[in-house]
Amino acid sequence: MRKKAVKNAGMIRIYLNMAWKLLQKNLLSIVIFETVYRLFSSQLVSRLANAAINFSLKQLGTSYMTSENFNKIMLHPLTLLLIFGILLVSFFCMLFEIYAVMAALEASWKRKRISVPVMMLAGGRGAAQFMRARPWTWFFYMAASFPYLWLHSSYSAIRSMKLLQVSLTKIYNAFPAYWIPVVLTILLVAFSFVFSYTIPFRCMMTEKEKNTHLRVRQTLEKRVLRELGINVSFQVMIFLITWVLYLIFGTAVVAYAKLVKTPSTVVSTVIVYGDWVKSTMSLIGGAFGLVGSITYLYLIFIRSSRKGYQKSRTTKKPSSKLVRTFCGPVTAVVLTIAMLAGETVYLVYAMRATRAEATASSQYISVSAHRGGARKAPENTMSAIKYAVDSMSDYAEIDVQETSDGEIVLMHDTNLKRTTGLNASIWTLTYDEISQLDAGVRFNKKFRGEQIPKLEEVIAYAKGKINLNIEVKYNGHNQNIVKKVVKIIEDNDFVDQCVLTSMNYNFLRQAKKINPDIKTGYTMKMSYGGLEDMDAADFFSVKYTYITESFVEHAHSLGKEVCAWTLNYQGDMQRMVNCGVDNIITDDPELVRKVILGTTDRNPGFVSLLGYALK
Secondary structure: OHHHHHHHHHHHHHHHHHHHHHHHHOHHHHHHHHHHHHHHHHHHHHHHHHHHHHHHHHHOOOOEEOOOOHHHHHOOHHHHHHHHHHHHHHHHHHHHHHHHHHHHHHHHHOOOOOOHHHHHHHHHHHHHHHHHHOOOOHHHHHHHHHHHHOOOOHHHHHHHOHHHHHHHHHHHHHOOOOHHHHHHHHHHHHHHHHHHHHHHHHHHOOOOHHHHHHHHHHHHOOOHHHHHHHHHHHHHHHHHHHHHHHHHHHHHHHHHHHHHOOHHHHHHHHHHHHHHHHHHHHHHHHHHHHHHHHHHHHHHHHOOOOOOHHHHHHOOOOOOHHHHHHOOHHHHHHHHHHHHHHHHHHHHHHHHOOOOOOOOOOOOOEEEEHHHOOOOOOOOOHHHHHHHHHOOOOEEEEEEEEOOOOOEEEOOOOEOHHHHOOOOEHHHOOHHHHOOOOOOOOOOHHHOOOOOOEHHHHHHHHOOOOEEEEEEOOOOOOOOHHHHHHHHHHHOOOHHHEEEEEOOHHHHHHHHHHOOOOEEEEEEOOOEEOOOOOOOOOEEEEEHHHOOHHHHHHHHHOOOEEEEEOOOOHHHHHHHHHHOOOEEEEOOHHHHHHHHHOOOOOOOOHHHHHHHHHO
C-alpha cells in the first residue's frame, strides 16, 4: 500500500514537471489570453442573460420577477428557449477557450512560441471545425464536459449570479430529500470527470466516435483509477493555490486600507475593494482551473498513440495572406497591447464608478427590529416589542396571520412547532387554543408563559412609542386577512404610525383600495426587472443580498424607498449604508445604529477586516 502511494506521488510529480514545461514556453501568451478572454466572455454571457430575461419579462407582460411569479416566468417556453440560447453561447465560449489553450500547449510541445492573436484564431477555427463535424451533438459534448472544466468557476458564478442562485435553490428544494440532489450532483461531476478524458482526442483528431472511445480506453487501460486519482489531486492543488491567492489579495486590500485610508473609511474601503477581489478571483480561479484541467488532459493525449494525427495536420490548406498578416509578430504585439489597454481602461472606469468612501448615509436611515427583536426575546411577542422600544428602534417588524375564528395574531411560520412546540397549522386553531400555548420557553426559560399576542394588543402598546412594520403573511387560508388588518389599524387610529408589507402583491392592492393613505411595501426575496408598474407599493423591502447601489438609485428615481432585510453582520450593514438604503431590518438594532452613525470600532483588527474582504 505504501509503495503504491509513493508510486502515485511520483507520478503526480512527473505530471507537474511535464505540465510546467508545457506551460512555461507560452505562459505569457496564455496569461494575457485568459485575462482578456475571461473578462470579455463573462461580460458577454452576463449581459446576454440580463437582456434575455428582460425581453422575456416584456413579452410576458410583466415588469418584475419576484418569488411569486418566478416559476411561471422561468418555465415559460419563451424563457426556456432564451435560456437554451444563453447556454449555446456559453458552451461556444468554452469550446473556443479549449481550442485556444490547446493551440498554445501544442505549440509548446513542438517547442514553438504562439501569440495571443494566433491563439484566438486557433480558438475560432477549432470551434467552428468541431461544430461542423458534430452539428447535432457538439452541444451535448460541451454540456457533459462543463461540470469538470468549470468546477473552479461554479461557486463564484452561483454566488455572483443571483438568478442562477435562486434557480438552483428552487431545484434543490423540489426534491423530497436533501441527499438526492447531493448524490445526483456527485454522479454528474464524476461522469464529467471521466467523459472529459475524450476532449483532447475529439478536438485534436478527426476520426469516428467509436475510434475515439477505443483510443481513450487503450490509453487509460489498467490505470483508470490511478489517473482519476492524479486528476483529483490536480484539482485539489488548483483549489488550494487559488485560495492562497485569494488570501494574498484580501490581505493586500486590508493592508492598503489600514495604511492609506482614514479610520472612518477603512471598513467601507475593505468591503468595496473586497468585492473586486472576489470578482477578480472568480476570473483567475476559473481560468486557472480550465487551463490546469486542459493541460492535464493534453498530457494524457500526448502520451497516447497518435496514429492518424500528423496526417490530419499536414493536409491543411495554407494560410491566406490576411491570416498571415493578422498573425505576424508586429500585428500580434500591437493587437495584444490594444486588448490589454482596452481592458485596463474598462477596469479603471468600473473602479472609479464604485464608491469606497461612504461612512454613513447622507439621509436618515431608519432601523427596524426584526420580528420585534428576535435575538433578545421570543420573536413576535410582547417581550420582543418591548425590546424594540428599549433599543430605540424606529420600527418593530412583525408578522401577522389569521386564526380559524378570524383573530389576527403575531406569527411568522404557518406551523406553530418551531416557536411553541405544537405541530399544527395556525388556521386550524382558534385564538383560545393558541392563547394557551407557550411562545417563550423554547427561546429561554426566563420567558416561560409568554403568549402569542393579538395585533390589537401590540398596537395598543406601540402607540406613541414605536412604529410598526406589519407584514401580512399569505398561507392560502386567509383571503380576507387584509381587510381585517386594515380595520384594526383604522379602529386604533394607527395609520400614520405603521406600514403594511407583504410578499403577496395582491394584498398591497387590496390595502390601497381600502385605504390609500396606508403606506405599503412589497417584500421580495429577489429583485429582477423593472419597478415602474408597481403602483401599489410605496417602497420595496428586499433581501439584502439582492440590493445594489444601482437598484437603490433606480427605486429612488421613482420616488420609492428601499428597505433591506435581514442584516446581522457589520460588514453587510456597512455595505447597505454605502448603497444608500432607507431602512435596515435586523436582529441587532444597536449594532446597526452604531454602523449608521459611524461609532463602531474605528480601528478594527486585521483579522476582522480580512473577514470583511473575503466574506
